Amino acid sequence: RNMSVPTTMKAVVVEQTGGPEVLQFKTSYPVPTPKAGQLLVRNNISGVNYIDTYFRTGLYPAPKPEILGREGAGVVAAVGPGTSGFQVGDRVAWLSTGGYAEYTAVSTAQTAKIPEGISDEDTMASFLSGLTVLAFAKETYPVQKGDWVLLHAAAGGAGFLMTQILKTMGANVIGTAGGAEKCALVKSLGADVVIDYRSEEGKDWVKIVKEATGGRGVDVVYDSVGKDTWEGSLEAVKRKGTIVWFGNASGPVPPLPLAKLTPKCVKIARPSLFGYIQTREEFESYTNELFGLLKSGQLKTKIHKIYPLEDIAQVHKDLEGRKTMGKPLLRP
Ligand code: NDP
Numbered sequence: 001r002n003m004s005v006p007t008t009m010k011a012v013v014v015e016q017t018g019g020p021e022v023l024q025f026k027t028s029y030p031v032p033t034p035k036a037g038q039l040l041v042r043n044n045i046s047g048v049n050y051i052d053t054y055f056r057t058g059l060y061p062a063p064k065p066e067i068l069g070r071e072g073a074g075v076v077a078a079v080g081p082g083t084s085g086f087q088v089g090d091r092v093a094w095l096s097t098g099g100y101a102e103y104t105a106v107s108t109a110q111t112a113k114i115p116e117g118i119s120d121e122d123t124m125a126s127f128l129s130g131l132t133v134l135a136f137a138k139e140t141y142p143v144q145k146g147d148w149v150l151l152h153a154a155a156g157g158a159g160f161l162m163t164q165i166l167k168t169m170g171a172n173v174i175g176t177a178g179g180a181e182k183c184a185l186v187k188s189l190g191a192d193v194v195i196d197y198r199s200e201e202g203k204d205w206v207k208i209v210k211e212a213t214g215g216r217g218v219d220v221v222y223d224s225v226g227k228d229t230w231e232g233s234l235e236a237v238k239r240k241g242t243i244v245w246f247g248n249a250s251g252p253v254p255p256l257p258l259a260k261l262t263p264k265c266v267k268i269a270r271p272s273l274f275g276y277i278q279t280r281e282e283f284e285s286y287t288n289e290l291f292g293l294l295k296s297g298q299l300k301t302k303i304h305k306i307y308p309l310e311d312i313a314q315v316h317k318d319l320e321g322r323k324t325m326g327k328p329l330l331r332p
């Protein structure tokens with residue numbers, strides 16, 4: 001039995017790419033109808049990720065008009081024809097697009113039931129970001145106990161979780177972050193070395209990384225900052241080391257001559273979460289692991305702030321202005 005669902009809803013729509021001003025708040029946008037294999041979810045809370053800004057600016061192309069927002073948590077309000085495995089009333093978290101709205105029609109393929117004892121808010125503070133961190137630390141480069149790891153933007157939505165996961169895996173973590181408050185947060189998570197890469201001393205973070213590793217460099221760099229850090233990351237990695245470039249917070253890594261990798265026999269990867277969770281088996285394996293870590297208290301979440309839907313432009317400004325610590329969330 002379906003819940004009573006209105007015909008219109010609040011939603012934020014992007015009609016053309018641009019700055020935060022292209023995020024248009026609408027109060028009577030049509031509620032989508034779930035198709036076969038889909039669920040209609042009434043979102044209680046949605047995650048805001050840096051990737052949303054790439055779809056807004058057009059760095060990542062996607063058809064417009066588009067409702068941004070790659071993840072949400074809430075209650076199943078209706079089930080599409082022939083859709084199995086979920087019922088109206090189930091509390092779920094999903095990965096798809098359209099989270100900046102009260103309702104989203106999503107495929108069941110990347111929807112998970114949230115276990116009892118885990119809040120929607122904790123789930124959204126760790127769902128897309130936490131799955132990313134697990135996949136990149138286990139598959140892109142399998143982190144080993146004792147590895148030295150350099151992690152940029154360690155106080156961010158993904159970075160806050162990654163610092164903790166790397167420590168539970170037994171790595172030595174060197175975290176970078178902008179400003180004293182962010183650095184104190186990263187330190188509190190157990191990072192071994194924390195560098196404020198915006199400070200005078202921290203600007204030469206490559207030198208600090210080299211010193212911390214006895215001149216050798218790190219086994220792996222996780223770099224989501226991109227344009228501003230890629231060259232330093234290449235210097236900071238050890239001979240036979242790995243660089244995982246996975247984001248463009250400062251702009252994309254420019255086209256790179258492969259010969260740059262040769263002197264140190266460096267391996268590079270440019271992964272995407274979605275490449276690791278395409279089968280139901282892969283998706284469930286990572287979501288179960290994440291829920292397990294949340295339930296046991298091994299993984300702590302940090303919500304920067306919960307913003308009302310109509311303040312979405314401010315969230316994008318805060319993210320791009322490097323003002324957030326942990327994860328910004330949206331209350332549709
Ligand atoms: P964050 O909360 O980490 O926000 C981005 C952070 O990047 C900022 O807070 C800032 O931290 C740092 N930064 C450095 N330089 C700049 C700059 N010039 N402008 C803005 N920010 C800058 O975002 P998310 O946790 O949502 O995502 C983190 C990164 O991971 C993003 O690059 C994202 O695209 C990527 N990502 C990639 C995925 C994939 O599948 N490939 C999946 C998930 C995330 P500070 O002030 O400390 O420098």
